[in-house]
Amino acid sequence: MNGVALRFQELQKTGRKAFIPYIVGGDPDLPSLPRVLATLVENGADLIEIGVPFSDPLADGPVIQAASVRARQAGCTLTKLLATIKPVAVRLPVPLILMVYYNQLYLRGTPRFLEEVKAAGVSGLIIPDLPPEAAVELQELAAKLGIALNFLVAPTSKEARIKMAAAASTGFLYTVSVKGVTGTRTSLPPELPAFVRRVKDISPRPVAVGFGIATPEQARKVATLADGVIVGSALVQAITEDPELKKMALLARALREAI
Amino acid sequence: MPETLMAALDELDEAYQRYATTPEFQQELAALHRFYTGRPTPLYYAERFSRELSKGQVYFKREDLTHTGAHKINNALGQILLAKRMGKRRIIAETGAGQHGVATATVAAKFGLECVVYMGEVDMARQALNVFRMKLLGTQVRPVTSGSRTLKDATNEAIRDWVTNVDDTHYLIGSVVGPHPYPKIVRDFQTVIGQETKAQLAELTGRLPTYVVACVGGGSNAMGIFTPFIPEPGVKLVGVEAAGNGLETAEHAAALAKGKPGVLHGAKSYLLSDPDGQILEASSISAGLDYPGVGPEHSFLKDSGRVEYQTVDDQEALAAFTYLTQTEGIIPALESAHAVAAGIRLARKLKPDEIMVINLSGRGDKDIPTVAKAMGVEL
């Protein structure tokens, strides 16, 4: 069993819901990554998503776009990011998941990309612009290497697509809460509970909800519906506002407690 | 493509299959083309150009004479008829040169739909005239400040808008790029260019051309004129990419000549990206060719060898711009000037009985400020 599925199994045994923070790798710079990860773990992260900075992050809103620009300006490349993750991953008690746009993987070549990611100690992948039907080769190779794939479903996904994404996901099913890009929202969509219930009914895999969740109150609500809560932009923003990471730590702690 | 859009792409695919082939749809589009677009556009025999450069005959397909001044209107009209049938009330588009933005703003005004056009800040500056045209037409032009602030980034922003407003919004893509079914839909709506060309040339000369030449940004005017000639083995098809400051520099937009296979905006095709998969910024004096990717079908036609792709740099395009203006009294768009430049090179090869058709995809009014600046002239 891959690291992501295993972690969800452990959590389910204890009745705990997963807190899954997302940060952009190399923002504000690569040397701060180990400290960011350690701080998130100290404050209750169960799994951590690391976004690979990309020139054209079309699923992302302004906060993560800006973080991506900063990280690239500070010299973050895929190779350097993996080299930074490697020594840290073995010591961290939580699985790391890379969020990567498909061209980054495609240009590397799927087999080589997976080997490198595996060697760096990464447990899973999220590819926000790759639908499962276009990922047949990737599914085979990732299964062989024990790397979890976590496909996405959205409020517009029909039942057949939710089934397909769930069947292709070997970690969790990433349930996008809103029609839109990443970024904080002042309120969750009113249809969210019904949508998450629908996904939960269909999916044999754990269901984690992300996009737009920013406050502990929102996280508490989502945790009653799903197996995991993903928070990105709010934490990325907190890192920007306070590079000492106190703000991020406080927010992570509050989110953890709410979940 | 983000999962949120997969349902909308399926819906578009279904709507296209259901409506676009019906006689009722075809008749509505044909009537609009006749009375609104101004089709068929002339196939013009360029006598002086031919005599000065060639032993053969050179013709121009005059898409520059369409309403709004470029081939982009062909696709905009087709797609808006679809959008209306799908019950969409809002249209969004990306634009580089502003020609697709103007075409979209035009059809949105005509059909009474709300319209938002995304345009990179760099392009807004160099195509200021078209920005104001769109505003006059009642469209909201949203400046895009991310990345290279050109066409690629405008496309990102349009996709982000579509993800957010997918229920009531149709994304009217302007070229044969993006996810399925767009490359096919846009090609089909542009194929009227090639169909007319073939029929007109047959009527004028009773023959097929030896060369058909078109510029390639995303590649819609080229697919439009090439498609009916692809099954004719005697017709050489030449696509022309922008070499910007030169292929040996980093400042060009020649995805087919210098790119590698990659994935951008939901399509797999030749793409300018670095080994880490970061998309590179394209560069060309012509905003409409300034895109780091190219339509997937062009990638296929390159690999199959059916189309030969050449490149023309900024200087050569400017020289062709001036040459056509002064030999035929036709001011071409800078995009089209790339095709004209390749045509000037090929013209010498024509034998007396041979014919070359160059697709004049648009007119150059929008480019006068850019050309003046390149010539060091202050307006």
Ligand SMILES: Cc1ncc(COP(=O)(O)O)c(C=O)c1O
């Ligand atoms: C006049 C003209 N020609 C060509 C193009 C390039 O687009 P495509 O390659 O899709 O024809 C543009 C795009 O803006 C244009 O305005």
